Amino acid sequence: MEFTRRLLEQFLVLAEEKHFGRAAERLAMSQPPLSQAIQRLERGLEVTLLDRGPGGIRLTPAGAAFAVEARRLLDAQSAAVERVRRVARGLEGDVRVGYVSILSHHHLPRLLRAAADELPGLRVLVHQDTTATLVDMVRSGTLDLAFIRDPSPVTDELTLRAFADERVVAALPHEHPLAGADAIALGELHADAFVLPSSTTLPGLAAQAQLACRDAGFTPRCRAEADDLSGLLGYIAAGLCVGLLPEDLRHFPVPGIAFVPLRETSPYLRTTVAAVHRPDADAAVHRLLDLIARQRNQ
Amino acid sequence: MEFTRRLLEQFLVLAEEKHFGRAAERLAMSQPPLSQAIQRLERGLEVTLLDRGPGGIRLTPAGAAFAVEARRLLDAQSAAVERVRRVARGLEGDVRVGYVSILSHHHLPRLLRAAADELPGLRVLVHQDTTATLVDMVRSGTLDLAFIRDPSPVTDELTLRAFADERVVAALPHEHPLAGADAIALGELHADAFVLPSSTTLPGLAAQAQLACRDAGFTPRCRAEADDLSGLLGYIAAGLCVGLLPEDLRHFPVPGIAFVPLRETSPYLRTTVAAVHRPDADAAVHRLLDLIARQRNQ
DNA sequence: GAACTCCATATGGTCAACCATATCGAAATG
DNA sequence: CATTTCGATATGGTTGACCATATGGAGTTC
Structure with a gap:
């Protein structure tokens, strides 16, 4: 027994029309094959779906239940196809x-x-x-x-x-003497203690900072390394270090930190x-x- | 495109085995028709379900989604059949x-x-x-x-x-002089006011009461008719009437009412x-x- | 009882689903 | 480069699903 869509549809139309002849007409077929199809269905289910009284047919309770289930099965199939297609198209x-x-x-x-x-x-x-x-x-x-x-x-x-291509800017504690400046040269930070991204987490950014400082004529004194954003910002906000960080961090105002652009235009100061x-x-x-x-x- | 149980099963086994040869073996068929079946499925869905890499196959995201849906569809079908059979057997x-x-x-x-x-x-x-x-x-x-x-x-x-075949008993207000008796003769109530079931709601019981009283030698004075149980009992509990009621009402103790068996054994006093x-x-x-x-x- | 309605049965034809065997082609392996 | 692995393709056979037309048979109607 297979629940072909066609077979389910045949039963559903018949359940609506309650008349083999009219149902067959709606299904664009003749009456005998419809009778046979419904018989196959009943044999497959081992359940009587219709009471064939004279003057028409009536659904048995099982028939009524199956009408509901048949509708559900059809809907479930369509839904499954829809879902798979949406997944394939990347919409789901x-x-x-x-x-x-x-x-x-x-x-x-x-x-x-x-x-x-x-x-x-x-x-x-x-x-x-x-x-x-x-x-x-x-x-x-x-x-x-x-x-x-x-x-x-x-x-x-x-x-x-x-x-996204962004500048690297200086991140200074508010109490830092340069925190209020419009822009600074990197060299002005040569004496400060730096916090750098850890070289395992963000190898590139750490290396760039080193190189930028070298170009500015000094080797940064690295007091701390941080694995993550809150670690980096924590050191700076606490007033312990300065940092060189992507300017997008500006969008996220952190109390105690000022972001100051750098005058240099080095590739090491872009990220x-x-x-x-x-x-x-x-x-x-x-x-x-x-x-x-x-x-x-x- | 029809989602035959067979076809869904074929895909599910293949999705598990990730190997046409082994899947075909488990499905007791040879490999080429399995390839074809899956191709039919993919054509029907207009979706690629498998990545045929060298050294085996992998499910695409859509394929993985369809594996879930296929399992669901199979289960839904079985559930529908089960349900209909249970309805037919009167279990649901x-x-x-x-x-x-x-x-x-x-x-x-x-x-x-x-x-x-x-x-x-x-x-x-x-x-x-x-x-x-x-x-x-x-x-x-x-x-x-x-x-x-x-x-x-x-x-x-x-x-x-x-x-159920039950005796009709007298229902008396607690303050009725006979309320404490072990049994009474119907005639002892000849002077009391009766409440009877309304002849539309319970025609039989009303008529029986009349006939039983006639056999006992009197015509009951009917002070009230009641459509429903609480109406009947209300009149009695209020002390306004006596009633002739099925003894099963004993199971439902009503404050203010005593049920007293009758000595007569008339068919009119059974219900x-x-x-x-x-x-x-x-x-x-x-x-x-x-x-x-x-x-x-x- | 003749005509009609309505579903079931009988018979036959077409086609797609399904499977098998044999073979191909691409890629990995030693 | 020969071999192996693995899925795709080619070809052919069987079967059941599905449909049509014709007919049967029960029940109703006039």
Whole structure:
């Protein structure tokens, strides 16, 4: 016994019409095969669905129940097909997204909000980790997509898309003598203690800071390293260190910290946000990437 | 495109094995037709379900989604069949049951409790009305089953099953001089005012009371008629009337009323409870009737 | 009782589903 | 480069699903 859509439809029409002849007409077929189809159905279910009285037919209670179930089965099938097609088109489903801590306050929430608005069927599962680990997870397929601050460790078969290019600015405690300046030269910080992103979490940003300072004629005294954003900002807000950080942190006002632009225009004082994914990423990932690209143009 | 159970099963096994050869083996078929079946499925859905990489296959996100949906569809089908069969066997479904008010305190709740225990899948929809209306509703198919006190109006094609035969006893206000007696003769009430069931609601019981009194040598003075049980009992408890009522009302102690057996053994002083239904009633009704029959033997 | 209604049965034809065997082609392996 | 692995393709056969027309048979109606 197979519950062909056709068979279910035949029964449903018959249940409505309560008349083999009229039902057959609506089904664009002749009456005898409809009789046979319903008989097959009843034999398959081992249940009598109709009371064939003279002058027409009536549904048995089982028949009425099956009419409901048949409708449900048809709907369930259509829904299943719809769902699968939406998943295939990337309009529904799960996307596992990784990100580094430093993006958690601005770029990530912006993306999540946009995704929720424009791709409400998508479930974005987020995971924070170090740059290297994220890249490995994308490579191995544990993540579909990762947002990193620094493309340096991405060398091989992965696809990389930069989507924000920002200046690095000085992050100073409010009590720092230069905290009120419009702009400063990096060299003015040569005597300060620095907090740097840990080289495992954000290798690129840490290295860039070193190089920028070298170009400015000094080696930064590194008092602390921090794994994550709140660690970095904590040291600065506490007045213990100064930092060199992407200017997007401005969007997230932290009490006790002033962000001051630098006069230098070195490539070491610029930083990008990039999305990494496997080139064979599925449709949902591409939807997300498109969304990012569109956002950038706004 | 039809979602044959076979086809869904084929996909599910393949999704588990991730290998056409092994899946085909488990499905007791050779590999090529399995390939074709999956291709048909993909063409039908217009969705790629598998990534055929060298060294095996992987499910696409849509494929994974469809695996879930396929399992659901199969389960839904089985559930539908199960449900319909249970309805056909009378283990599930709705039964519309009518009853007269006088049964509401004892016989009906007993039945409902027993039904809930032994036929938990059955939904019993109850409706209270007069005897005549109930019988009409059963005849017309508005009700499946009705419990009445008095079979008199059931004359035609309906089936009747008596399931309780009880004495009629005197219902006296506590302050009545005979309220404390072990038993009384009906004649002792010849001077009392009576409350009788209304002749529309319970025609049999009203007529029986009249006849019993006539046999005892007097015509009862009827001070009141009541449509329902609380009306009847209300008049008695208020001390305004005496009544002749089925002894099952004892099970429902009413403050202010004493039930006193009668010495007479007239057929007019016996009353039955009966179930009425159409002879072609469905399985659920017969389950209920069987349940009543079994209860009676306990 | 003749005509009619309505569903069941009988018979036959078409076609797609389903399966098998044999073979191909691409990629990985040693 | 030969071999192996693994899925796709080619070809052919069987079967059941599905439909049509013609007919039967029970019950109703005039």
